[in-house]
Amino acid sequence: MANYFSFRNLKFLLYEVFDAEKLTQYEHYRDHDRQSFDMILETAKQIADNILYPIYREMDEKEPDLVSGKVAVHQGIGKYLKAMGEAGMIGATYSYEVGGGQVPATVYSLASFILSAANNAASMYTGLSSGAARLIINFGNQEQKDLYVPKMLSGEWQGTMALTEPQAGSSLSDVSASAKPLGEGKYLIKGQKVFISAGEHDQAENIIHLLLARIEGAPAGIKGISLFIVPKYRIENGSFQPNGVVAGGIYHKMGQKGTPAMHLMLGDNNDCIGYLVGEPHQGLKYMFQMMNEARLGVGLMSAAIATTAYYHALQYANERPQGRRLNEKDQKTTPQTKIINHPDVRRMLLFQKAVAEGSLSLLMECSRYFDLAEVSAGEEKAKYQMLLDLLTPIAKTFPSEYGIKAVSEAMQVFGGYGYCKDFPIEQLYRDIRITTIYEGTSAIQSQDLLGRKVTMQNGAALMALMQEISQTLQEATTYENLKKYAETLQKELGRMQQVLQKLIPFAMQGNYERFLADANLFMEMAGLVVVAWQWLKQAVVAQKQLLTQSLAESDVAFYESKIQTMRYFFAYELPKTKWLATRLLDDEVITIVEAKAEWIV
Amino acid sequence: MANYFSFRNLKFLLYEVFDAEKLTQYEHYRDHDRQSFDMILETAKQIADNILYPIYREMDEKEPDLVSGKVAVHQGIGKYLKAMGEAGMIGATYSYEVGGGQVPATVYSLASFILSAANNAASMYTGLSSGAARLIINFGNQEQKDLYVPKMLSGEWQGTMALTEPQAGSSLSDVSASAKPLGEGKYLIKGQKVFISAGEHDQAENIIHLLLARIEGAPAGIKGISLFIVPKYRIENGSFQPNGVVAGGIYHKMGQKGTPAMHLMLGDNNDCIGYLVGEPHQGLKYMFQMMNEARLGVGLMSAAIATTAYYHALQYANERPQGRRLNEKDQKTTPQTKIINHPDVRRMLLFQKAVAEGSLSLLMECSRYFDLAEVSAGEEKAKYQMLLDLLTPIAKTFPSEYGIKAVSEAMQVFGGYGYCKDFPIEQLYRDIRITTIYEGTSAIQSQDLLGRKVTMQNGAALMALMQEISQTLQEATTYENLKKYAETLQKELGRMQQVLQKLIPFAMQGNYERFLADANLFMEMAGLVVVAWQWLKQAVVAQKQLLTQSLAESDVAFYESKIQTMRYFFAYELPKTKWLATRLLDDEVITIVEAKAEWIV
Known part of the structure; x- marks a missing residue:
């Protein structure tokens, strides 16, 4: 079985960064504990390893067709739906009364992640059933719930x-x-x-x-x-x-x-x-509820595909000899080095890791807000819902837009081999491309972010997010080696404010077209900032562990690599905001059609 | 027949920007004139329209396989090779004595562009024959020339x-x-x-x-x-x-x-x-000669694929109604607008146009240097050869790296339809992905650029390039509306110098790994700067025409769209250098393996 994701990373996020066990203090999740959480992930991994991963290539090669009104898909899908239904995995997050398991989304999202990492096409089937069932649960009448929900959660109905x-x-x-x-x-x-x-x-x-x-x-x-x-x-x-x-x-x-x-x-x-x-x-x-869930699902799927591609590229880079290190004096007779030792290959791998794990962390943050909104009330509930609403378009768009680039870099690590069917990279490259289109294109998400979410309730959601980020900044500044990054991120928040001060007046004047013309660029900026936040958050936890615990060697390597990847993200990716802000603050209007313009020949 | 490139643009570049007719003053090209140049392009277009474009999808759908040591490819390839051979198109640039037509590369590259735009997979066959024949012509003995070259140029042998x-x-x-x-x-x-x-x-x-x-x-x-x-x-x-x-x-x-x-x-x-x-x-x-040619060929193919994708996206955007303009007061009953009227779609189209036409212009510049090196002698010849050597890795890398993004944006314009086989975009998206790998990956090109070309002869090539760019800047400053862009580009040249002053000392210290660790980022910076130069160059010509000529309406639109696309490039793409320079000037070392590092888990 190939290594297509890291269990270590999932547990790091779940227990160390997002402290999922704390959720069990709430009445709604009281039956759960770390063991039951682990079991859910193990169940997902078993289904992924035994059913999904082995048929990933086949499902692509034997593409289903429409014959006399029917579509015969891979029979593994039937097995998968059955296994998921029997394990209670389709409706795991729903309440006991409709046959669910009251599993926190924070945990369940990782189970979905595992399934998508193994076989993103297959995981669509259950994701859709789960979302459709939730609509009936939340808005249907009792008769509808009784008739449809059990069959959908059992995997018998799609x-x-x-x-x-x-x-x-x-x-x-x-x-x-x-x-x-x-x-x-x-x-x-x-x-x-x-x-x-x-x-x-x-x-x-x-x-x-x-x-x-x-x-x-x-x-x-x-x-x-x-x-x-x-x-x-x-x-x-x-x-x-x-x-x-x-x-x-x-x-x-x-x-x-x-x-x-x-x-x-x-x-x-x-x-x-x-x-x-x-x-x-x-x-x-009503549908927006399902769509918001589906958007997070697409983000999660993107992060999962990028993760799988990363692990393939990592393995290849660790095994493939090619050329010599540039400082090697004797280029002729020294044996070839593994390509992972070339800075450019390392840069490409760090990019993939930064995108895949940074995206997943952002999606976990969303799941946590989802769970906290579920169990809290009043102002607190409103706050978490607001944070979730604000982050949802970003958590769909960054993982998909950057995930596409990450899988492309994974292919580049393989060189010509990556372009051929000998390795699954080319399939992952084709698969992930849909993610910026599914469930609202990046343009739709960007207009939602800037046009609705940022401005809603007079910017209250954005204020709440700034507070959340500030908390991470405070924690980071207590570590000497992280201070610099906290300061950088603080400046980035200022840059974003500056851009908003430039843009929001257009909305006030009713000139929405000008306001939103470069919403996609604002989206990229926001994505870079919140993912940088997630990386700093992970680095704080890693640093804490490195300083306070006596650790196994593999754990030291794990935590150091977290800090290394955070450094990568701040050095190579985050500075893109300078370019984006340059454009967003510019007065030159280029993409808005004027009356006379008869453009493009 | 779909519109997959613009003849108007090719003629603009050939005659207005690069003044190909001037080449006929040289002895070597004396038999040519505008008519013979036009005929070469027309011949390419006929072969492209009649043979290549109609089989583009089929060649993909009926992928050849190896059966008993043989590979049966599409029979259209035989027709294509024959037609190209009969028209004298395979060896068009070679001297009369070996059966060529002494056609300038400046003209021939556009013929190749047309063929690749119609069917990039098919155009590979003749490109390879042509390059292989040149190696024999330049370095083989008379017997070899007599035995192989005629058959290769006639299309009988591959x-x-x-x-x-x-x-x-x-x-x-x-x-x-x-x-x-x-x-x-x-x-x-x-x-x-x-x-x-x-x-x-x-x-x-x-x-x-x-x-x-x-x-x-x-x-x-x-x-x-x-x-x-x-x-x-x-x-x-x-x-x-x-x-x-x-x-x-x-x-x-x-x-x-x-x-x-x-x-x-x-x-x-x-x-x-x-x-x-x-x-x-x-x-x-010897092989490097063929490889350099092949690298320019890959750049050209990338620009061609991006062009085809752009024209498909443009047509779709002009036909597809969807949503209403954001400033439209009555969102309910106003009929849907064409998506080309949405700023974000327009941004994506301008990106594609800027990449496709900017890349092609850069490749034409390379062809011009190739021709001038061919016909000149002494210091002048050396200068043109140096400019060609310096620009070759950039002219391979920018069109391929940005071309991949451009085709991705073309797909995004189509939304879900672009992801399906109903339109050729998905094939173009798959096809173009190989271009950053063929003939030396982007990493190899970047190390060549920074590690060899920029530093060769104490930076003489770079100096020569700066002079070429300065000439365009001078011309641009004579037009009030272009002044601002000339100033911006001037600043960018300074930024590039600053980066080199930071990096070159590492090379002097013998620390090549540090020197070249971010060569890919330097490559992107150099690509943005030289393509901005090409856009300014085009804008100067367009502006001159708009001011001095009495033009047909369609010409006014053509020239205005050139200026508009130049503005796009300077506003949206060129500022990326700020991000790249931030990283390149940064002292933080991240991708170089240290002795202790046992990274990435």
């Missing part, structure tokens, strides 16, 4: 998100699938949905689409969209009845080929029934 | 470069294929070569490998390597005789699938004869 339409794409307000009331919460659904992942396959008995549509006569725009359960088979008198959901096409993707992306046609023969979830016209609000 | 070995990769000094003298310039060859593009296929009668091997008893290292012609079939008494070159394996690549990359086994049965080219032990020196 869940999906059915949002995107051909003419709407990122613009959800233009969703046009229609729903005609039939009474008793039933609606006749008509429309098309595209890019529906796991939207049709043969390894689940039924597929439950959580679908957005517009009830006849509903207001235009986002306030007229409702949420429906649309099963592939509806249950009538206890038996399966085809429900007018037709797989009209399958997308052949560059990567993640093992997860079919479907084009679905609904109700062409007036035979598709949807069941309203919650109140009419509240669909987008 | 040429290859056979350098890489399994244990050597980038480290050519470790080449170990052996050559045992048989007398009369013949040698018994034994060894293995890997990643040999077009190393075996069925659309050429014969394949002529230009191969590096070590004559028995030769000195170790790079000074013991010789160059051989190793044909697939040797000619004995006028008939083909198998020559012990066995296709032992084929690499299945992520992209450029239409060009088989072969693992070749030579002389396993003592039956492989190689013919020494030139003097013994001079092989690497």
